[in-house]
Amino acid sequence: MSPPRPSAAHMVELEAPFGDETIEIAQHPEFGWLKTYAAALRESAMGTVSQEVVLDDSAYIGDRAVLPTSDTRWGDSQIRTGAVMGAVQSGKTASMIGVLARALDNGVNVAVVLAGTRTALWLQTLARIHSQLDSAPHPLKRRIFLPLPGEVANGPQIRPDRAYAVPAGSVKRALERGRPLIIVAMKQVDHLHRLGRTLRETVYPSAASVGVDVNLLVIDDEADDSSISDDALPWSSPELEVFKQVPRRILDLWEQRIDPGHTIADHVFATYIAYTATPQANFLQDPDNPLAPRNFVAALRTPGEHGTPTPRSLTYRVPEGLPGWYTGADVYYGPLSDVLCVETSSADSASIDNADDPPHSSEPVVDESVLDAVRAYLVGAAIRLERAGDRFGPATARSKVFESRDAVTADTSPVTSMLIHPSAGKDEHFEVARYLREWWLGGSSQGETGALADLSADENAWSSWHESYRASSAAVQAHYESLDTSSTFRRVSMWKRIKQLLIEEIIPGTAIAVINSDPAADDRPNFEPVSSDMGWLSPPNHSTIFVAGNVMSRGLTLEGLLVTLFTRHSSAPMADTQMQMQRWFGFRGSYVDLCRVFLSSNQLSLFTQFADTDHSLRSQVLAAMESTPDSLPDFTVLQGTSFRATGKVSGLSSRQLRPGSRPMVRHLNPPGADGRNLEIMASFFADAHENGAVRGDRRGLVAVEDLGLLDAADLLDSLHYTDHGRSLEQVQRWAAVETLAGICSDDPVFPLYRAPLVEGDCVDLGHFSPYVIAAYLRFWASCLDRRVRGLITDETPPQRWSLIDLDAKAASQPRFRVALRFGSGPSIDSGPLDQLGRHLKVDIRPMMRTVEGNSLDASWGSRRATETGYVGDDALDYTLLGEPPLLNSDGSRPEGSPGLIVFQLIGRDEDSAAVAVGLSIPCGGPDHIEAVSASRRKGEG
Numbered sequence: 001m002s003p004p005r006p007s008a009a010h011m012v013e014l015e016a017p018f019g020d021e022t023i024e025i026a027q028h029p030e031f032g033w034l035k036t037y038a039a040a041l042r043e044s045a046m047g048t049v050s051q052e053v054v055l056d057d058s059a060y061i062g063d064r065a066v067l068p069t070s071d072t073r074w075g076d077s078q079i080r081t082g083a084v085m086g087a088v089q090s091g092k093t094a095s096m097i098g099v100l101a102r103a104l105d106n107g108v109n110v111a112v113v114l115a116g117t118r119t120a121l122w123l124q125t126l127a128r129i130h131s132q133l134d135s136a137p138h139p140l141k142r143r144i145f146l147p148l149p150g151e152v153a154n155g156p157q158i159r160p161d162r163a164y165a166v167p168a169g170s171v172k173r174a175l176e177r178g179r180p181l182i183i184v185a186m187k188q189v190d191h192l193h194r195l196g197r198t199l200r201e202t203v204y205p206s207a208a209s210v211g212v213d214v215n216l217l218v219i220d221d222e223a224d225d226s227s228i229s230d231d232a233l234p235w236s237s238p239e240l241e242v243f244k245q246v247p248r249r250i251l252d253l254w255e256q257r258i259d260p261g262h263t264i265a266d267h268v269f270a271t272y273i274a275y276t277a278t279p280q281a282n283f284l285q286d287p288d289n290p291l292a293p294r295n296f297v298a299a300l301r302t303p304g305e306h307g308t309p310t311p312r313s314l315t316y317r318v319p320e321g322l323p324g325w326y327t328g329a330d331v332y333y334g335p336l337s338d339v340l341c342v343e344t345s346s347a348d349s350a351s352i353d354n355a356d357d358p359p360h361s362s363e364p365v366v367d368e369s370v371l372d373a374v375r376a377y378l379v380g381a382a383i384r385l386e387r388a389g390d391r392f393g394p395a396t397a398r399s400k401v402f403e404s405r406d407a408v409t410a411d412t413s414p415v416t417s418m419l420i421h422p423s424a425g426k427d428e429h430f431e432v433a434r435y436l437r438e439w440w441l442g443g444s445s446q447g448e449t450g451a452l453a454d455l456s457a458d459e460n461a462w463s464s465w466h467e468s469y470r471a472s473s474a475a476v477q478a479h480y481e482s483l484d485t486s487s488t489f490r491r492v493s494m495w496k497r498i499k500q501l502l503i504e505e506i507i508p509g510t511a512i513a514v515i516n517s518d519p520a521a522d523d524r525p526n527f528e529p530v531s532s533d534m535g536w537l538s539p540p541n542h543s544t545i546f547v548a549g550n551v552m553s554r555g556l557t558l559e560g561l562l563v564t565l566f567t568r569h570s571s572a573p574m575a576d577t578q579m580q581m582q583r584w585f586g587f588r589g590s591y592v593d594l595c596r597v598f599l600s601s602n603q604l605s606l607f608t609q610f611a612d613t614d615h616s617l618r619s620q621v622l623a624a625m626e627s628t629p630d631s632l633p634d635f636t637v638l639q640g641t642s643f644r645a646t647g648k649v650s651g652l653s654s655r656q657l658r659p660g661s662r663p664m665v666r667h668l669n670p671p672g673a674d675g676r677n678l679e680i681m682a683s684f685f686a687d688a689h690e691n692g693a694v695r696g697d698r699r700g701l702v703a704v705e706d707l708g709l710l711d712a713a714d715l716l717d718s719l720h721y722t723d724h725g726r727s728l729e730q731v732q733r734w735a736a737v738e739t740l741a742g743i744c745s746d747d748p749v750f751p752l753y754r755a756p757l758v759e760g761d762c763v764d765l766g767h768f769s770p771y772v773i774a775a776y777l778r779f780w781a782s783c784l785d786r787r788v789r790g791l792i793t794d795e796t797p798p799q800r801w802s803l804i805d806l807d808a809k810a811a812s813q814p815r816f817r818v819a820l821r822f823g824s825g826p827s828i829d830s831g832p833l834d835q836l837g838r839h840l841k842v843d844i845r846p847m848m849r850t851v852e853g854n855s856l857d858a859s860w861g862s863r864r865a866t867e868t869g870y871v872g873d874d875a876l877d878y879t880l881l882g883e884p885p886l887l888n889s890d891g892s893r894p895e896g897s898p899g900l901i902v903f904q905l906i907g908r909d910e911d912s913a914a915v916a917v918g919l920s921i922p923c924g925g926p927d928h929i930e931a932v933s934a935s936r937r938k939g940e941g
Contacts, residue, residue, distance in 0.1 A: 033101035033133065034058065040132035046094070047324045050303050053316060054091070058098025060625070061273075061298045066103045069213040069269045078263045079254065082296035082632075083223070083274040083282050085621050087614075088579055089557060089586040090302050090326050092275055093125060096219055097133050099273065100182075108217045108271075109180045110203060112195070112253065114187040117226050117246075120524045121556060122186040125221065129184055144174050146183045160186075160194040171206040175214075187226060192249035199253055200264060208267055216254055216270045220291075223274030224576060228281045228648045229289050251290050260290070278576035279617070281648035283635045284933045297632055299621040302326035305480070312625070314618055322480050323590040329611030331592060332584065333604075335479050339472040342376075342598045344369045344567070370420070370432070370565060371439065371454070372461065373598045374545065377418035377563035378451070378510065379465040380594040381543055382501040384562070386493050388413040393501065394509025397538035405536050408529035412538050414591075415527045416560040418545040419583055423568045426516045426549065433514045433547045440512065451507045455499070462502070466495050473593040490593055506543060513541070515548040527559040558583055562591070566599040573643040575610045582607065606643055612800060613638040613645070616740050616790030616928075623739040634729075636736040638790050639931045641798060651934030657737070658794050658927040659767045659776055661892035662874045664859035664918040667765055668851065668906060669722055674914035675831070676720045681820055681903055681915060682832035684715070688818075689840055695880055696842060700822045702880040706815035706898055709781040710749070715818070715901065716774035717754050719917065723854070724765060725758030734775050740928075741779070741788045749782045763854075770917055776925075783926045784810045794927045795895075801926050814922040816899040817877040823847025825907040833905070833913070846907035856906065856916055874920040876902050888923070895924030 034055065041051045065082050067073055074080065084099070086092035100111055115125035126147070134145060147163035164183065174181065181203065185195050199216075207214045220227055226246040254263050254270035263270050272291060274282050285292050301307075303325050304315030318324040325331070332340050385393045392400060397412040420436075422428050442450030455462055473490045492498075515525065526540045546558060549568075564584045584597050599607070620635050627633065639645040644652055669677065688694045688703040695702050707715065734753035737743075743750050755771035766772070783791065784806060791801035825846040828834050837844040850857035860872050871878070871885050877900050878885040886897045893899065900920040908914050 033104040034098065036136045037098055037101040037133055040135055041094075047303070047318050047320050049309065049316070049318045050324065053301055053303075053309050054094050054098050056309070057095055057298070057300060058102045061095070061296075062099045062102030062106060064298075065099070065273055065296045066106055066108055066215070066217055066271050067269075068107055069215050074269060077261055078266075078269045079261075079272070079290075080270070080295045081272045081274075081291060081293055082298075083276070083279050083293035083621075084298045084300065085279050085618055086275065086277045086300040087302055087326065087328055087585070087618070088277045088582050090277070090300065090328065091587075092221070092277065092300065093128060095300050096221060096275055097129055100129070100217070100219060101133055103217045103271075104180050104182075108215045109175055109178070109207075109212070110199070110214055110216045111180060111182050112216070112218045113182075113184045114192075114218065114220045114227075114250070115184050116221055117187045118556075119186065121222075122184070124556070126184040129182075134182070141179070143179050144170060144181045146181070160191045163191070164195045164198045166198060166202060168202050168206045171203055172210050175207050175212045176210045187220070187222075187246060187250075189245045189249055192246065192252070196249065196252040204265055204268055208265065212267070214268045216268060218250070218253060218270065218272045220250065220272065220274050222276055223291075224276045224278050224281045224646075224648065227274065227291060228285055229291065230648065230650050247289075247291055255290070278579050278614075278646075280576045280637050280646040280931070283617075284637055284646060284649045284652065284931055286933070294632060297621050297624050299618045299625065302328065304328075304330060312622060314615070314622060321589075322476070322592070325587070325589040326585075327588045327592050327595075328585045329582075329607075329614065332582075332595075332597065333608045333611050336472070336475060336592075337604075337608075339468070339475050340592070340595055340597060341604055342373075342596055343601045343604060344565075344598050345600070369567075369598065370436070373420070373563055373565040373596075374418070374436065374451075375454075375462050376465045376468070376596050376598075377416075377545065378502055378506050379462055379498060380469060380562040380596070381416040381510070382498045382506045383466075383469055383492055384416055384560075384591055384594055385413045385501050385505060386497060387491065392538070393505030394538070394542035395505045396509075397542060398509060401532075401535040401537065402529070403535060405529045405531070408536050408538055412542070414560055415539055415541065416543050416562055417525075417527075417541065417558045418563045418565075419558055419561060420545065420547045420565045421549060421568050421581065421583075422547070422565075424549050429514045429516050429547045429549060433512055436512050436545065436547075449507075452503060455502060455507070459499075462499075463495050466492070466498055469594055476593040510543040510545060511541070512545045512547070515546050516550075525556070525558065557586065560591075561586070561588070562594050563596045564598065566597060566603060569600065569603050572647075573606055574645070574647040575613060575639060575643055576646045576648070578606065578643075579610050579614065606640075608800070609640050609643070612789040612791075612802065613640070619742075620736055620739050633735065634732045636733065636740065636928075637931045638928050640792070640929055645931035649933050653932050653934075655767075655930045655932045656927055657776065657779075657930070658925055659773050659919075659921070661890070661923070662860065662918065662920050663768055663773055664856075664916070665765065665768055665770050665773075666856035666859060666916055667721065667724055667763065667768075668854045668856065668908070668914040668916060669720075670854055671908035671914075672912045673722050674908075674912070677915050678913065679832045680715075680718055681905075682836040684818065685820060686836055686839060694840065696820075696840075697880065698822060698843065700820050700876060700880060700902075701840070701842070702817055702819040702877045704817070704881070706817045707901075708815055709777045709813060712816040712899070712901060713774035713777040713781075716770040716777075716917070719770050719915075720756070721758070721763075723758065723761065724763045724769065725771075726753075726755040727762070727764050727769070729764070730755065730769070730772055730775075734779075737775075737779060740790055741782060741786055743782055747782070749778045752778045752782075773919060780813070780925045784813060788926065791926045791928050794923055794925055798927070809924065812896040812924055814893075814897070814899040814924070816901050816919075819876045819880065819900060819902040821847065821873055821876060821902055821904045823849075823905065823907070825913075826910070828905075828913060830911075844905070846905045846913040848907050849904075851906065851908070860918060873902055873904065874900065874918065876900065893920055893922040895922055897922050 038055055061084060104111060113129060115122045144166060146166060185191050204214060227250060229244055229247040254268060256264050274293060282293060302315055303318040307313035307316040309316045391411055391413045393413050402408045420432055422432050439450045470492045473492050477490060528539055530537045530540060561584055584595060588595055616638050617635060624633055637645050639654060685694060685701055693704040695704060730753055738752060753771060753775040787802040789802045792798035793801060822845050825848045828844050833844050860874050875885045886894060888894055899922050902918050904916045906914050906916055
């Protein structure tokens with residue numbers, strides 16, 4: 001429940017003198033920062049359940065991220081770093097403000113919000129924090145807020161030296177009385193420099209002079225944008241100051257360069273929280289980078305089709321149903337993909353650009369698909385206007401003067417917009433806009449303007465979109481029938497009425513604007529009513545077609561976005577960069593049936609894959625929230641065969657989950673130390689012989705009765721090595737895989753990775769460990785009844801595991817034959833294999849192969865030609881059984897064929913032998929491609 005509002009008499013009492021001071025409003029429980037923010041949320045359009053989730057997450061993150069300065073968990077550095085992962089356009093700012101409020105309640109006395117790299121985003125965030133967090137009575141008595149409102153009025157011309165200036169006396173009085181400093185800064189070098197000087201020269205000395213510890217919180221919005229230090233430039237490198245100044249300047253807020261790794265003074269404690277929807281680079285950067293997350297992590301939740309607020313899940317149901325949802329990848333690339341995503345052919349020939357490279361100009365493609373998308377937008381806008389009842393449309397509203405801001409909102413139709421995203425090149429934005437304006441204003445023999453003339457001349461091209469919206473309205477209601485509380489508002493009136501609104505309101509009331517960093521571009525979008533000398537006017541961008549590029553990829557939101565034409569594509573796509581371009585995501589559930597995204601089939605495939613990899617990472621972060629404090633796992637950041645996770649970290653490579661088609665464990669036990677493995681082999685084939693299921697000759701033995709995936713994994717896990725066992729890196733890797741697949745501790749396959757502990761130095765075999773291969777086989781078995789997002793099949797081209805026929809996969813799962821390969825060495829005349837040979841009446845001889853140390857010099861050995869190609873020991877079962885090998889052209893086994901586990905008996909000296917193990921794994925299994933940074937590879941090496 002919300003606290004009662006204080007009476008006027010109560011307010012006077014709070015301001016009355018008390019000794020030499022006043023009773024501090026900041027310390028009064030009715031005006032706690034989070035309570036103030038909760039009151040502001042109640043005045044917003046956010047649903048009550050979503051408000052509760054935002055406040056709950058804010059408390060959860062704030063309590064775990066920010067510690068009292070007396071807490072021993074700070075360590076010697078007195079610095080804590082972490083990350084919060086949201087979703088694109090999902091309301092991260094709401095969480096940031098909530099965490100800021102909770103931290104202020106918990107004792108933070110200096111709070112800095114780095115509000116984006118662009119002036120528009122900085123001022124937008126500053127205004128929102130000021131209005132929603134600083135709305136309690138008598139704000140001057142509870143905090144110092146920078147920049148001052150008067151300075152903000154100067155807009156883009158605001159001077160950094162004035163924005164962050166504050167008298168030392170004011171700081172001393174504020175800190176003594178428990179009043180925090182709240183600073184909303186632009187993430188730009190000059191701004192960070194001036195802010196750093198204020199902290200070092202004024203704030204920290206002032207706190208020391210009054211004996212107050214500084215509990216500094218720095219919240220970095222869009223923390224993957226400019227805040228990542230490239231691994232190619234270590235922090236000690238002089239080039240960092242030239243090429244990557246922003247990360248260095250952020251660190252300067254609390255650290256001295258002459259004493260890295262510690263705060264500037266013993267009384268300064270610093271917490272850094274990186275906020276972003278795309279934290280791939282944050283997790284992949286060198287963990288030694290000072291801004292890398294080390295102590296805490298969180299994933300924000302969004303309202304959606306599934307889940308409940310408790311226990312935590314990535315989405316949760318809300319009583320308002322679909323209108324209250326976050327409409328992201330699950331909606332656009334899920335069951336509504338066929339109606340919301342319109343595949344185009346023009347994007348395949350559009351200009352190619354790399355979003356991480358400097359933009360360049362090339363001839364844009366403006367063809368019929370552009371006009372078709374514009375028609376779709378105008379028809380959708382007309383339908384939305386018709387649903388608004390008798391409210392003024394954009395053409396009529398433009399000529400009206402209203403008595404109040406509320407009157408504008410009540411009497412005008414909802415804002416609608418369209419986005420055309422052709423490329424990163426600013427010249428192309430102007431070229432596309434010029435083309436559209438010429439079409440829009442062009443005349444006809446009847447005197448109609450271009451758009452109206454086109455409506456008359458090609459009415460079917462317009463009315464077809466009317467039918468398309470009828471179909472999508474029905475699809476939304478059919479799929480979300482039980483969750484769609486606004487179905488009565490999803491009507492699509494007759495074409496005659498929609499055409500009338502197009503002619504009278506939408507076409508004459510729609511503008512075309514270019515939004516980019518070029519000085520010739522239009523002003524930033526404005527979707528709010530405007531105050532004038534005459535009264536209040538309707539929003540300047542009541543109905544607008546925006547042509548834009550990178551400037552729309554961060555922070556700024558297009559209200560009422562109905563249609564997006566995305567003709568941009570890259571020769572080297574980066575998941576994090578392109579994910580930020582999905583401006584069609586957001587809270588659009590109340591009109592999602594009118595939304596469309598025009599893009600190429602290739603780009604749609606990429607966005608869909610991005611969605612799966614994003615879901616994988618968010619699931620891991622959500623699981624890590626409940627892990628041991630101050631102990632973060634290594635997150636598995638996925639990429640694909642056709643895209644990379646990020647371009648912000650140098651030297652990324654790919655590591656597949658699947659160990660390959662023919663992995664060979666070349667590691668051997670030392671001479672005379674492989675007795676346990678030899679006993680396993682002898683016992684296995686003796687049991688098979690008792691069942692009459694062994695075939696063989698001088699080349700070796702094969703057990704005819706094959707093993708399923710789980711039994712094959714158990715056999716590999718039974719092997720023993722004196723110097724190879726459990727790897728911490730593999731424990732973390734497979735724990736992440738378990739999280740990805742939702743494998744819990746009560747699942748029979750848990751844990752996937754079961755390598756034993758080995759005392760002393762342990763050789764790390766990577767994915768050529770039998771225990772890692774066993775974990776993969778166990779994982780394959782677990783995926784046969786799981787639609788795991790983020791997984792792909794190992795075929796070419798790969799398919800998304802979440803969309804495949806699981807019954808077909810289960811039917812074609814492999815079963816493994818087990819073989820023992822003999823050689824030409826001296827007969828084994830002692831030990832368990834001697835007994836096996838006598839029992840089976842075969843002469844068991846080891847292979848004489850070159851061994852370097854405890855590793856075979858080569859893997860499978862020689863291969864011989866057959867009618868179907870070259871085969872070797874990886875086809876030993878076919879050879880011993882007299883069957884023609886079933887192999888693909890690359891030597892791998894096709895899906896549905898039997899697999900093979902072959903133990904090669906290797907002579908170690910005159911009296912002993914050891915076993916090497918290889919597998920021939922049929923195709924058809926699950927896989928994913930993990931992004932591995934250079935620092936990770938160095939650590940593994």
